[in-house]
Amino acid sequence: MRRSYGKADRIVAISKGVASQLLEMKLARPGQISVIYNLCVNNEVHTAQKAPISDYQVPFERPLLVACGRLTEQKGYPYLLDAFRRVRDERQAELWILGEGDQRSTIESRIEELGLVENVSLLGFRNNPFKFMAAADVFVLSSLWEGFGNVIVEAMACGTPVVATDCPHGPGEIITHEKNGLLVPPADSDALSNALLRVLRDQSLKEQLTENGKERARDFHASKIGQQYLGLFREVVSQSKESPQTPVDRSN
Known part of the structure; x- marks a missing residue:
């Protein structure tokens, strides 16, 4: 180099x-x-997000959270699972995680330990992640570090409000906190769960983040x-x- x-x-x-x-x-x-x-965004994204999800039943009676990224240490999934456990303690919800990686077995074990087998699905790698992003009530990124964070912009473009860790580097340059997304400290399950619950509870906040997020996505x-x-x-x-x-x- x-x-x-x-x-x-x-x-x-x-x-x-x-x-x-x-x-x-x-x-x-x-x-x-x-x-x-x-x-991060082109016309194909807007077409792909409209594709039907045929192999999984999208829950309509309870909120759906979606995360997307390799199953590795970088993505901070243990913190996400702990946060989601707190979300589940308050209300029914589902979490779908897209991606594959060397920590799959570790993540599966943690899902069992937390009693979330019925609520968390590891969907593996998907050629079209956009239709899953579009189906979500909230998109969540729990990374400990990033170079940029493409999935944040992609979820915004799909019209989904985003909660992300303010990790180095990228999320804080994409998201203006409280305007087009919510930022929380990395490796902080309590802060992550509070932010997720806040979006799920507050319809006006959800609509604000959705509209401002779509506008922000156009910059990319x-x-x-x-x-x-x-x-x-x-x-x-x-x-x-x-x-x-x-x-x-x-x-x-």
Whole structure:
């Protein structure tokens, strides 16, 4: 990374947090980094979210929470399960988790320990996660760390209110707390359960987060992100034409 990044005219970081980390690790120079968020939304997302869910019965009489991500330590699922147990202590609800990973057996054991076998479903990897996001009453991200957090934007685009951990890096750059989503500290089951219950109890808050979330998701549409990359490419090419060409040392 030090060799290749050092030769780059520009480095693109997918969040401001990642950019700061690159500077702290001395992998990039100030002025060498451009922050361009991930492309998360295109017209296919809006079509895919309308597809029917045929292999699972979507609960209509009780709230549905959906999470999406690999079954790994990073995603903080033990904290989510503890939080959901507290949600279940107050009201009937279901939690669907999309994704596969090396912690599946550990997560299954924790589901049994908490007595949530009837309420939590591990749905595995899905080619179309958007229809599940759209079916949810709340989308929840419990990650301990991220690079950005694409699923937050995808859920917003599907018209689902989002509760997410304010982990490094990304969620806090996507979500404005109380406006288009709710942020809670990572690894804090109590805060996570309180935020989830708050959205489930407060219909006006749910509607506010839904509408503002859809508006925020438009900032990450393919057309906008593509224009940002185009602008960056033009800037770099223009600068290279104005500067004398320096041979690149490829001896390493």
